[in-house]
Amino acid sequence: MHELAICLSLIRLIEQNIAAAEPPVKAIKSIRLEIGQLVGIELEALRFSFPIAAAHTVAQNATLEIQVQKGEVFCQPCQQNVMIASRLMPCPMCSQYDYEIIQGTNLKIVHIEVI
Amino acid sequence: MCGYCGCSSTDMHEHTHSYDNHSHDDARLIQIEQDILSENQTFAEQNRLYFKKNNIIALNLMSSPGSGKTTLLVETIKLLKPHCPISVIEGDQQTDLDAQRIAATEVPVLQINTGTGCHLDGHRVGHALSDLRPSNNSLLFIENVGNLVCPALFDLGEQAKIVILSVTEGEDKPLKYPHMFSEADLMLIHKMDLLPYVSFNVEQCIDYAKRVNPRIEVLQTSAMTPSGLSTWKDWLLKQFVL
Numbered sequence: 376m377h378e379l380a381i382c383l384s385l386i387r388l389i390e391q392n393i394a395a396a397e398p399p400v401k402a403i404k405s406i407r408l409e410i411g412q413l414v415g416i417e418l419e420a421l422r423f424s425f426p427i428a429a430a431h432t433v434a435q436n437a438t439l440e441i442q443v444q445k446g447e448v449f450c451q452p453c454q455q456n457v458m459i460a461s462r463l464m465p466c467p468m469c470s471q472y473d474y475e476i477i478q479g480t481n482l483k484i485v486h487i488e489v490i
Numbered sequence: 491m492c493g494y495c496g497c498s499s500t501d502m503h504e505h506t507h508s509y510d511n512h513s514h515d516d517a518r519l520i521q522i523e524q525d526i527l528s529e530n531q532t533f534a535e536q537n538r539l540y541f542k543k544n545n546i547i548a549l550n551l552m553s554s555p556g557s558g559k560t561t562l563l564v565e566t567i568k569l570l571k572p573h574c575p576i577s578v579i580e581g582d583q584q585t586d587l588d589a590q591r592i593a594a595t596e597v598p599v600l601q602i603n604t605g606t607g608c609h610l611d612g613h614r615v616g617h618a619l620s621d622l623r624p625s626n627n628s629l630l631f632i633e634n635v636g637n638l639v640c641p642a643l644f645d646l647g648e649q650a651k652i653v654i655l656s657v658t659e660g661e662d663k664p665l666k667y668p669h670m671f672s673e674a675d676l677m678l679i680h681k682m683d684l685l686p687y688v689s690f691n692v693e694q695c696i697d698y699a700k701r702v703n704p705r706i707e708v709l710q711t712s713a714m715t716p717s718g719l720s721t722w723k724d725w726l727l728k729q730f731v732l
């Protein structure tokens with residue numbers, strides 16, 4: 376379950392980002408993430424892991440807001456862009472997997488709300 | 491001291507980060523806009539630089555548990571030792587059993603126990619390099635934790651990702667675990683000596699792998715017969731020459 380490792384990285388990146396904030400950050404209220412449908416992250420596992428990674432940190436009471444980035448690929452056989460929700464899915468038009476990803480692999484911290 | 495994990499390592503791994511600090515006047519909302527994997531990517535790039543500088547060919551070997559990675563490595567080391575220096579980083583959740591098997595071939599080996607972790611990452615491999623210090627102009631095998639899911643996401647700075655799929659596992663794995671197979675440069679269909687005893691369609695497996703990754707190379711291997719390793723040996727030596 377690599378989602379726990381992702382959450383630990385997330386907490387470290389946030390701590391680095393707020394280290395020099397003025398006025399100093401007392402607590403983080405919420406964290407907005409953007410996660411692509413094709414990046415290979417299970418949102419349930421991420422939500423499960425977050426409180427474990429955030430315990431005893433400045434983010435321990437933060438809520439996790441996840442905005443999903445839609446998956447879009449260029450299908451070679453169809454020669455056009457199509458939307459897919461998972462790498463487990465073939466192209467909905469031709470049922471093949473021969474495609475290149477256009478978008479949907481973001482795994483990004485957008486912003487944090489702090490007090 | 492390593493500023494990332496607090497260990498006493500001083501070499502190579504200074505972990506110099508260049509993260510922008512986006513603290514704005516607005517104390518309520520802090521824009522970050524940063525990739526969470528950028529942290530791993532930074533370490534992976536340091537490793538890549540180290541490999542390049544010292545002409546080390548690093549190969550990341552990934553598979554499910556029990557695919558025969560370690561046996562393949564032991565036999566490969568015996569074959570290649572006369573041709574080039576070799577070292578090995580072993581990743582497992584627990585025990586140093588694999589490292590012991592590699593050590594018996596008398597090449598430098600370092601075991602990483604990931605504990606609850608399900609994959610190796612750029613940071614752990616960086617530390618392993620500081621301790622192992624592979625020779626210049628050498629081949630480094632990194633045997634990842636047995637897992638067809640998580641290791642796919644974590645760049646180690648390797649030159650190539652190799653996925654090993656044994657014929658006892660079923661030909662549909664590339665479709666079931668597309669992230670792993672789409673990241674790999676090479677797939678080994680392994681334990682070919684067992685093919686007569688199992689229901690495994692080699693052509694179908696290659697077709698599935700090419701569907702998720704049209705550029706993937708495929709070799710058929712067995713650690714039990716000398717002929718089962720010949721194409722693999724050639725592939726490795728070709729990497730080394732390049």
